[in-house]
Amino acid sequence: MKFLHASLVTLACFFCATQSFGASLSLQECLQKAYSDSPALKSSAWDSRIAEESNRQATVATYPRVDFQAGYTMQLEPQAVKLGGVTAETQEPNFAFAGISASYTLYDFGRRNARIQQANAYTGAASHSHLFNKSDIALQVIEAYFRILETDKLIQAAREEIAQITEHRRVAQVLFEEGVVTRNDVLQAEVRLASARQKLLTVTNKRDNGWLLLNFLTGSEPDFRSELDEKTTLNNTIKLTTDTSENPANRQDIRAQKLVLEARDFEVRENSENYVPEIYTRLGMDFVQNDKVREQAIYSATLGIRVNLFDGYAAQSAHEKAIKQRSKQLDILRLSEQRALLEITTARNDASVAKERISASEAAIRQSEENLRINKERYQERVGIASEVLDAQTLVTQTKTDYYRALYDYQTAVARLQNSRGEM
Secondary structure (H helix, E strand, C coil): CHHHHHHHHHHHHHHHHHHHHHCEECHHHHHHHHHHHCHHHHHHHHHHHHHHHHHHHHHHHHCCEEEEEEEEEECCCCCEEEECCEEEECCCCEEEEEEEEEEEEEECCCHHHHHHHHHHHHHHHHHHHHHHHHHHHHHHHHHHHHHHHHHHHHHHHHHHHHHHHHHHHHHHHHHHHCCCCCHHHHHHHHHHHHHHHHHHHHHHHHHHHHHHHHHHHHCCCCCCCCEECCCCCCCCCCCCCCCCCCCHHHCHHHHHHHHHHHHHHHHHHHHCCCCCCEEEEEEEEEEECCCCCCCCEEEEEEEEEECCCCCCCHHHHHHHHHHHHHHHHHHHHHHHHHHHHHHHHHHHHHHHHHHHHHHHHHHHHHHHHHHHHHHHHHHHCCCCCHHHHHHHHHHHHHHHHHHHHHHHHHHHHHHHHHHHCCCC
């Protein structure tokens, strides 16, 4: 029974491992997982929620303010008045008091509306910034996904090179034992074999690091692994021709910067009206415990006007600061637009060049494989030398490496172009 129980546990573990490592993982699944589980997006989402609360805080000025206060006062002596040589107390020495009031600003020459519109603009900017972060995370996921596919192909090419060099070393060993070639041919093969194994270790490490990055972006466990879809491609019909009229206005970060600039405009408007009057109303009830007077509770209604005459130049400094922040934000917007155009141009150039590299490397692979076949036959017929075979094998690996890099460089360049245009 113990053996049966252990066997079942082992089988279950094997089944789970097979599911974990054998299930195919598509690019769309990675993107969906990143949207829902990415630590960076979870952190970014709080900015929108905080901005919504700031917006809510700004709108409280449209409601009246209600205040309540209460307390108990103890005095050494009560207040009194003198009338014809007679002293009469006007209050009790110890008394309780309470009051409730409601005040509301009727008109403040646009300051309140400027604050509300400023908060609305910041809320919209936070929302667009979150969408930009979402597209940026998507781009990172796409790049990590294709880099893993690329390293898988490079690992395959490195293993093929190891197999070819191993076979060449076997042939060189046989020929050496027959006395046809010198030991130098065997030593050359062993050195090249060690170099090929180092390449395999390097590219395998790159794949592991790629998985660590992809797992981080998608919120998965660091040791998660799966088979990726090798047929995954992006839109190959994307426009790659030079277009000087590229407009990055669709980018979420540009929209966010424009809304921040709009908020800065409202901030300037708000601070430019600090010295204008404010019309307000107040309703109140004030109670003071005092049995020496007829009315202990006073009800009042007030329509008033108040204006700040001097505050130590605080309002003037706030206005100047708002103007400078608006000027800075305008420069930030211009810089963002220029950077976006640079990203569009760079990504378009990279995609065009990578597309040409794919065509060139496809032909180079066929030529290098034919070159290897010829040199192997020449060496086996003892009319060629070992270094020519080894160089031909290295050339095959290099051409395949160039092809796979061009193939996935094109895919990532297309993703960068879509992202820089605001189409992702």
